[in-house]
Amino acid sequence: MTDVHPKINARTDALLPDPGIAEHAWRPTDVDAKAERRAERQVAGLFGLSAICTVLFVVAYVTLEPGPDGDIFLGLGASNLALGLTLGGALLFIGIGIIQWARKLMADHEIVEMRHPAASSEEDREATLAALNAGLEESGIGRRPLIRNSLLGSVALLGAPAVVLLRDLGPLPSEVVGDYQGAGLEHTVWTKGMRVVRDVVGTPIRPSEVEIGDLFNAEPEAIFPTEENGLPELHGAELQVAKSKAAIVMLRIPVDELVPGEGRENWHVDGIVAYSKICTHVGCPISLNERTTHHLLCPCHQSTFDLADSGRVVFGPAGRHLPQLPLAVDEDGYLIAQSDFTEPVGPSYWERDHDDIGEQGEADLS
Amino acid sequence: MRLLNRSAASISRHRRRRGAGLVLLLMGLLLSGGLYAAFSPSSTADDARTQAEMVENGRRLFLTGCASCHGQNAEGLTTINGQMIGPSLVGVGAAAVDFQVGTGRMPMAFPGVQAPEKPEVYNEEEVADLAAYVASLAPGPAIPSEEDYSTEGMSEEEKEAAIVRGGQIFLTNCTACHNFTGAGGAMPHGGYAPSLLETDPKHIYEAMLTGPQSMDVFSNGNIPPEAKKDVIAYIESMREQPGYGGFGLGGLGPVSEGAFAWIAGIGTMVGFAVWIAAHTTRSQKKKGHAA
Numbered sequence: 001m002t003d004v005h006p007k008i009n010a011r012t013d014a015l016l017p018d019p020g021i022a023e024h025a026w027r028p029t030d031v032d033a034k035a036e037r038r039a040e041r042q043v044a045g046l047f048g049l050s051a052i053c054t055v056l057f058v059v060a061y062v063t064l065e066p067g068p069d070g071d072i073f074l075g076l077g078a079s080n081l082a083l084g085l086t087l088g089g090a091l092l093f094i095g096i097g098i099i100q101w102a103r104k105l106m107a108d109h110e111i112v113e114m115r116h117p118a119a120s121s122e123e124d125r126e127a128t129l130a131a132l133n134a135g136l137e138e139s140g141i142g143r144r145p146l147i148r149n150s151l152l153g154s155v156a157l158l159g160a161p162a163v164v165l166l167r168d169l170g171p172l173p174s175e176v177v178g179d180y181q182g183a184g185l186e187h188t189v190w191t192k193g194m195r196v197v198r199d200v201v202g203t204p205i206r207p208s209e210v211e212i213g214d215l216f217n218a219e220p221e222a223i224f225p226t227e228e229n230g231l232p233e234l235h236g237a238e239l240q241v242a243k244s245k246a247a248i249v250m251l252r253i254p255v256d257e258l259v260p261g262e263g264r265e266n267w268h269v270d271g272i273v274a275y276s277k278i279c280t281h282v283g284c285p286i287s288l289n290e291r292t293t294h295h296l297l298c299p300c301h302q303s304t305f306d307l308a309d310s311g312r313v314v315f316g317p318a319g320r321h322l323p324q325l326p327l328a329v330d331e332d333g334y335l336i337a338q339s340d341f342t343e344p345v346g347p348s349y350w351e352r353d354h355d356d357i358g359e360q361g362e363a364d365l366s
Numbered sequence: 367m368r369l370l371n372r373s374a375a376s377i378s379r380h381r382r383r384r385g386a387g388l389v390l391l392l393m394g395l396l397l398s399g400g401l402y403a404a405f406s407p408s409s410t411a412d413d414a415r416t417q418a419e420m421v422e423n424g425r426r427l428f429l430t431g432c433a434s435c436h437g438q439n440a441e442g443l444t445t446i447n448g449q450m451i452g453p454s455l456v457g458v459g460a461a462a463v464d465f466q467v468g469t470g471r472m473p474m475a476f477p478g479v480q481a482p483e484k485p486e487v488y489n490e491e492e493v494a495d496l497a498a499y500v501a502s503l504a505p506g507p508a509i510p511s512e513e514d515y516s517t518e519g520m521s522e523e524e525k526e527a528a529i530v531r532g533g534q535i536f537l538t539n540c541t542a543c544h545n546f547t548g549a550g551g552a553m554p555h556g557g558y559a560p561s562l563l564e565t566d567p568k569h570i571y572e573a574m575l576t577g578p579q580s581m582d583v584f585s586n587g588n589i590p591p592e593a594k595k596d597v598i599a600y601i602e603s604m605r606e607q608p609g610y611g612g613f614g615l616g617g618l619g620p621v622s623e624g625a626f627a628w629i630a631g632i633g634t635m636v637g638f639a640v641w642i643a644a645h646t647t648r649s650q651k652k653k654g655h656a657a
Contacts, residue, residue, distance in 0.1 A: 025648040025649065025650070026648070026649050026651065026652070026653055027646050027647065027648060027649060028647060028648075028649045028651075030649070030653060031649050031651040031652070031653055032649065032651070072608045075608050075609060076608055076609045076610075076612060076613070077608050077609065077610035077611075080610050080611065080612070081612060084612065099638075099641070099642055103642075103646050104646065198588075198589075199538045199539075200531075200534045200535050200538050201535075201590075201593065205587075206587075208587070209585070209587025209588065210587060210588070211583055211585045211587065211588075212583075213577050213582060213583035214582065214583045214584065214585050214587070214588045215539075215582035215583070215584070215588070216588055217538045217539050251582070286542070287538075287539070287542040288542040288543050288553075289542075289582050290553070290554060290580040291577050291580050291581060291582045291583065292579075292580045293580070295554065297553075297554060299542065304554070
């Protein structure tokens with residue numbers, strides 16, 4: 001085979017000689033002075049447009065009134081619109097100008113860059129291997145397993161300080177941080193006898209005010225402390241955490257349509273049931289309820305919960321039912337919680353229990 | 367004669383619509399009903415109609431226009447295997463009728479998950495008669511009066527305060543279905559929550575009171591009447607609000623914005639990339655032979 005190729009090549013070379021690199025075809029701007037000047041003007045014009053946009057940006061910033069009582073143009077906030085368009089134009093025209101410059105006027109060489117082998121030279125590789133082998137031989141690591149194994153062991157053990165130090169940086173997710181009411185993943189601010197109040201306005205609710213088909217977005221009264229209820233004021237992150245964990249949806253379902261879970265027979269008040277508003281999948285707040293089916297649908301990933309059936313999952317990626325808040329009525333006739341939620345609200349985590357409805361009964365109420 | 371003219375104008379306006387046949391049929395029925403009503407001695411005086419006359423006229427309209435789905439006594443109809451044809455209207459109240467018929471949602475053109483808004487079939491008087499009839503069946507929410515929902519008489523500061531309060535209530539109770547901008551959104555099984563940006567304040571109030579289709583009820587025990595007015599003030603403020611961030615793209619969030627970013631944004635960038643990498647035009651001329 002090897003001696004055939006040169007012959008063939010010799011023949012084809014004779015028939016069709018190597019043409020070499022084709023002669024360079026120049027751009028009109030390289031050979032035509034008029035075209036060159038035109039391209040020059042184009043590029044300068046684009047840079048000029050950019051400058052105009054920049055000037056207009058400053059003018060718009062000074063003259064147009066932003067904000068709620070500001071100028072309006074075509075139903076859009078005039079200030080934002082003008083600032084965005086002019087600054088965008090200023091940057092865009094510089095970019096277009098540079099590209100046009102490069103395409104029409106900058107040097108037009110064709111460059112050939114040869115490939116180089118990535119491997120080191122044969123001598124270098126041999127020398128390195130020889131040095132490594134000499135090292136292995138002289139240290140005697142193959143002949144002295146005691147030393148080798150104790151070294152491996154001590155190096156592996158060096159991971160322990162890292163684990164201990166990093167572990168001590170913070171608590172595990174299920175551990176309680178701080179000593180305020182409802183801290184940690186397993187508890188919320190709901191307690192035995194705490195009133196259910198309307199979200200935003202914070203007023204307590206009587207069962208007679210809840211009609212069939214009503215959907216209440218509610219909170220515990222601890223979120224809205226007043227002089228009357230005498231509850232401590234919550235502030236800052238503590239308030240936000242408490243509010244987001246304790247949010248509930250409450251609705252009245254005709255008693256004959258309600259299927260209370262095992263051990264949950266007395267958790268409703270004449271068909272009024274309350275569930276955590278936090279999806280058990282990844283914790284989005286849910287209040288997209290279909291009145292006719294009692295299906296509560298999470299807008300994030302379409303998990304659907306049947307509120308007439310203990311909040312069981314009927315569709316979607318959620319792995320657990322919505323935690324239900326046991327309800328009762330206090331002596332003043334307002335709706336109250338019988339206890340905190342009997343299970344953690346929100347998304348699952350490693351350490352939480354996996355009890356289904358029925359495995360957690362009233363015994364868990366405290 | 368006036369009634370005839372009105373019907374004729376209405377027919378010519380709706381002649382080319384898709385539901386024209388149905389509307390025409392209903393118009394015919396209404397016309398005959400109307401003629402009957404005009405010649406029957408009980409309802410000659412329009413402005414001094416008694417409650418009983420309104421109920422009676424409403425019942426007649428109901429039997430022609432509504433009873434085929436809702437039953438002859440508004441008791442609701444189901445098929446043999448329990449599928450609902452039309453729900454019972456006992457106890458839904460005048461507000462529900464005023465909302466459903468007053469926005470053209472009822473009578474429905476065909477059964478389905480969604481009763482879309484369309485041009486009204488009945489005039490104001492007939493809607494009032496139907497509402498009076500349905501309200502006479504059992505107590506239910508009444509049609510709100512103008513001072514319940516109108517934000518007209520409010521001072522600038524009162525309105526400002528109402529918008530702030532209403533905004534919080536809207537964001538807590540309404541955005542799940544109707545979107546932060548009130549533009550509406552998708553619901554299960556092909557339904558949708560309609561946009562609130564064109565809706566009449568009275569109809570917003572009635573929808574909260576009665577919970578049309580699969581919407582929850584926000585009764586006066588749930589959202590008090592003054593808070594309902596705040597919500598309406600907030601929705602009205604959203605209508606007047608210009609798009610500070612540029613075009614809203616329907617306010618539908620990631621779907622329309624993502625489509626725009628992928629098609630227009632990335633499309634433009636691909637265009638620039640093609641332009642940058644494309645060969646420039648070449649000349650046949652040699653250097654030094656400039657023309």
